[in-house]
Amino acid sequence: MGRKGDAGRQGGERGDMGIVTMITDFGDSDWFVGAVKSAILRVNPSCVIADVTHSIPRHDVRYGAYVLASVFRAFPPRTVHLAVVDPGVGSERLAIAAEIDGRYFVGPDNGLLSECLSTATYARFVRLSIPLSASATFHARDVFAPAAARLSKGCRIHELGEAVSSVMTFDIPYPQLVPEPGVVAGQVRHVDRFGNLITNLPNRLLELGPVYLQNRQLRKVSCYAEGGVRELVVLPGSNGTAEIAVNGGNAQEISGATGGTEVRVAIN
Amino acid sequence: MGRKGDAGRQGGERGDMGIVTMITDFGDSDWFVGAVKSAILRVNPSCVIADVTHSIPRHDVRYGAYVLASVFRAFPPRTVHLAVVDPGVGSERLAIAAEIDGRYFVGPDNGLLSECLSTATYARFVRLSIPLSASATFHARDVFAPAAARLSKGCRIHELGEAVSSVMTFDIPYPQLVPEPGVVAGQVRHVDRFGNLITNLPNRLLELGPVYLQNRQLRKVSCYAEGGVRELVVLPGSNGTAEIAVNGGNAQEISGATGGTEVRVAIN
Amino acid sequence: MGRKGDAGRQGGERGDMGIVTMITDFGDSDWFVGAVKSAILRVNPSCVIADVTHSIPRHDVRYGAYVLASVFRAFPPRTVHLAVVDPGVGSERLAIAAEIDGRYFVGPDNGLLSECLSTATYARFVRLSIPLSASATFHARDVFAPAAARLSKGCRIHELGEAVSSVMTFDIPYPQLVPEPGVVAGQVRHVDRFGNLITNLPNRLLELGPVYLQNRQLRKVSCYAEGGVRELVVLPGSNGTAEIAVNGGNAQEISGATGGTEVRVAIN
Numbered sequence: 001m002g003r004k005g006d007a008g009r010q011g012g013e014r015g016d017m018g019i020v021t022m023i024t025d026f027g028d029s030d031w032f033v034g035a036v037k038s039a040i041l042r043v044n045p046s047c048v049i050a051d052v053t054h055s056i057p058r059h060d061v062r063y064g065a066y067v068l069a070s071v072f073r074a075f076p077p078r079t080v081h082l083a084v085v086d087p088g089v090g091s092e093r094l095a096i097a098a099e100i101d102g103r104y105f106v107g108p109d110n111g112l113l114s115e116c117l118s119t120a121t122y123a124r125f126v127r128l129s130i131p132l133s134a135s136a137t138f139h140a141r142d143v144f145a146p147a148a149a150r151l152s153k154g155c156r157i158h159e160l161g162e163a164v165s166s167v168m169t170f171d172i173p174y175p176q177l178v179p180e181p182g183v184v185a186g187q188v189r190h191v192d193r194f195g196n197l198i199t200n201l202p203n204r205l206l207e208l209g210p211v212y213l214q215n216r217q218l219r220k221v222s223c224y225a226e227g228g229v230r231e232l233v234v235l236p237g238s239n240g241t242a243e244i245a246v247n248g249g250n251a252q253e254i255s256g257a258t259g260g261t262e263v264r265v266a267i268n
Numbered sequence: 269m270g271r272k273g274d275a276g277r278q279g280g281e282r283g284d285m286g287i288v289t290m291i292t293d294f295g296d297s298d299w300f301v302g303a304v305k306s307a308i309l310r311v312n313p314s315c316v317i318a319d320v321t322h323s324i325p326r327h328d329v330r331y332g333a334y335v336l337a338s339v340f341r342a343f344p345p346r347t348v349h350l351a352v353v354d355p356g357v358g359s360e361r362l363a364i365a366a367e368i369d370g371r372y373f374v375g376p377d378n379g380l381l382s383e384c385l386s387t388a389t390y391a392r393f394v395r396l397s398i399p400l401s402a403s404a405t406f407h408a409r410d411v412f413a414p415a416a417a418r419l420s421k422g423c424r425i426h427e428l429g430e431a432v433s434s435v436m437t438f439d440i441p442y443p444q445l446v447p448e449p450g451v452v453a454g455q456v457r458h459v460d461r462f463g464n465l466i467t468n469l470p471n472r473l474l475e476l477g478p479v480y481l482q483n484r485q486l487r488k489v490s491c492y493a494e495g496g497v498r499e500l501v502v503l504p505g506s507n508g509t510a511e512i513a514v515n516g517g518n519a520q521e522i523s524g525a526t527g528g529t530e531v532r533v534a535i536n
Numbered sequence: 537m538g539r540k541g542d543a544g545r546q547g548g549e550r551g552d553m554g555i556v557t558m559i560t561d562f563g564d565s566d567w568f569v570g571a572v573k574s575a576i577l578r579v580n581p582s583c584v585i586a587d588v589t590h591s592i593p594r595h596d597v598r599y600g601a602y603v604l605a606s607v608f609r610a611f612p613p614r615t616v617h618l619a620v621v622d623p624g625v626g627s628e629r630l631a632i633a634a635e636i637d638g639r640y641f642v643g644p645d646n647g648l649l650s651e652c653l654s655t656a657t658y659a660r661f662v663r664l665s666i667p668l669s670a671s672a673t674f675h676a677r678d679v680f681a682p683a684a685a686r687l688s689k690g691c692r693i694h695e696l697g698e699a700v701s702s703v704m705t706f707d708i709p710y711p712q713l714v715p716e717p718g719v720v721a722g723q724v725r726h727v728d729r730f731g732n733l734i735t736n737l738p739n740r741l742l743e744l745g746p747v748y749l750q751n752r753q754l755r756k757v758s759c760y761a762e763g764g765v766r767e768l769v770v771l772p773g774s775n776g777t778a779e780i781a782v783n784g785g786n787a788q789e790i791s792g793a794t795g796g797t798e799v800r801v802a803i804n
Binding site: 297302 | 555557559564584586587588591593607610612615728730761762771772773774783784
Binding site for chain 1: 561562563564565566567568569570571573574575577578581582585587594595623624625626627629671672673674677678
């Protein structure tokens with residue numbers, strides 16, 4: 001089995017154990033997560049398996065793509081991300097592996113890579129063949145896990161299948177200039193566990209002018225604790241985009257905003 | 269500490285770290301999962317601990333047995349499955365370890381092995397002794413975890429306790445022939461996270477005749493995506509038995525079926 | 537990077553991989569858990585990361601302190617506990633690392649160590665510096681994870697920052713003598729997943745006299761299974777304090793008790 005030169009490795013010999021992360025919509029009460037782990041460990045018993053989340057809302061490929069992109073580059077080089085939100089399992093949709101900026105992805109070709117690719121320096125893709133014995137309802141176990149485990153052991157991506165030149169992507173909602181001069185319209189992308197409204201406005205836009213949610217101007221702060229009681233504030237988020245929060249409270253409940261709600265910046 | 273010959277091993281030297289899976293009804297908001305992991309790592313600090321699920325419904329031994337059997341043989345040889353759904357902890361029920369087809373089980377003797385044993389080639393059992401210091405409410409930490417960790421390091425099962433000739437099992441609901449000629453009556457065993465109805469009808473029965481749920485004949489498909497909008501379809505499941513699903517929807521919600529609902533095959 | 541002598545180690549060479557546990561209120565559906573794991577594995581790719589829980593109720597520092605203390609000493613010496621329940625992230629509150637009885641803690645200085653310290657033999661603390669590049673909303677990723685990973689590789693605590701002489705603690709509700717002679721008043725500290733009422737009465741108090749919940753005397757048993765149908769019983773808990781339970785049932789639902797409800801022992 002081929003191996004990349006050691007130059008690109010981190011962590012010395014033990015790093016050779018390999019890291020596979022899991023990002024799925026499998027939930028945590030079925031046997032699915034265990035079955036995928038078993039298929040990885042059968043090929044690479046020393047693999048470090050890092051659960052990222054199994055609680056992607058079922059079939060929500062867009063949210064899966066968001067979470068995947070949020071952690072993709074943060075893991076060490078050669079990490080394999082097994083990301084499976086796969087309503088089309090067993091259909092004509094391709095099973096793929098990808099190498100993007102030194103990390104790997106294995107999963108369905110249904111748009112999960114859209115956000116990773118939007119900022120990629122380089123990428124290449126291969127199509128995984130589906131063994132006849134694979135269950136048409138569980139490619140994560142029968143196709144993706146074995147491929148991920150092989151990559152984690154040093155297998156090169158071109159050994160896994162035939163190259164393909166592109167993969168499916170969907171449009172990512174970027175902030176837009178609107179007819180009113182100097183106004184940038186973004187939106188809430190996601191509400192996190194704490195009720196914070198994660199927008200698609202890059203943090204640096206916060207310096208350019210006031211931010212409005214539902215026609216209300218938001219005070220800018222630098223950390224949650226600076227907010228007042230039940231006060232909606234905006235601050236730079238840890239994922240690169242601005243978030244709207246309430247100190248010790250829940251911005252979603254207090255604002256009623258949700259995914260898709262518009263958030264505006266009036267450039268000074 | 270005794271070791272089996274290397275012949276039965278997979279994965280070379282690093283595989284010696286050992287794998288322990290966890291299947292419990294401990295939930296994920298208490299300190300129980302952490303306490304069990306600490307007890308494993310104290311004995312084998314290099315152990316690979318694979319969380320399968322901690323969300324077995326509390327005290328639901330039958331569902332625990334189903335999940336355990338679903339992953340038992342899929343993990344590499346010598347994997348130790350620590351499965352604990354244990355309403356009788358601290359009572360007269362035995363604490364046991366088992367070796368079945370090259371994998372290990374450690375847990376209470378309350379039927380958790382029923383489904384694994386129904387397809388076993390060979391099995392042997394030992395009774396674990398309960399240290400005086402063990403808490404009568406937490407054998408997972410004080411009895412099962414140390415035993416699992418010792419097995420993961422290469423300890424032989426007979427070193428853990430006195431052999432016992434059998435363990436508790438409960439009846440598994442297999443499909444039945446019914447008075448109507450050529451009809452096999454199975455049932456829904458379980459509803460998965462996606463609302464799919466997992467039956468106890470072996471996949472191969474699908475080829476023998478039409479399948480009926482609540483007197484409605486179901487169209488047979490080979491993957492979820494072949495189903496129509498809100499159409500209940502039946503297809504071969506990844507766990508060896510047929511499942512009833514709705515493409516992009518929730519078969520449980522649409523059918524109203526649940527665990528125990530009858531599913532029939534009319535053999536042609 | 538400095539290393540302690542091998543004398544204090546367990547588990548031989550592979551134990552050098554290091555263990556980091558995670559105790560957070562991050563939930564399991566965001567990218568936060570993955571981001572922290574990535575930051576640990578970038579520094580120590582061979583680290584054993586043990587998820588204890590990510591389901592601390594959001595911002596519930598007191599419950600986080602309880603869970604942390606419940607597992608702190610049970611893990612092998614040199615284990616690093618990354619515990620983050622951090623409503624004050626990015627504010628003036630300090631970021632700290634602590635060494636207590638041979639284990640490490642990394643997290644915010646907001647009382648999370650209160651219960652660990654209440655039984656500590658020795659402890660020392662350092663203040664972690666906050667890099668300019670750290671996000672003010674995610675110190676777990678940018679401050680605590682790198683520090684935890686360095687400790688897991690053998691770094692000494694004084695290499696991480698400047699010593700501080702004390703950290704924030706809050707009062708822990710211990711049982712109290714009340715005006716009535718011979719009566720000790722404790723309380724329900726926590727309700728676990730099974731509905732058991734975990735009190736703050738040390739197990740040994742159970743031997744000294746009858747126990748009352750809401751003026752009802754509770755029968756003492758030694759394991760759950762000894763309780764009658766819907767009977768509230770009291771028994772020694774696995775965490776060192778008495779718990780009130782119902783065999784096969786839910787003590788919280790049956791009693792209506794909750795965190796803070798008084799539980800009395802009348803010393804004979």
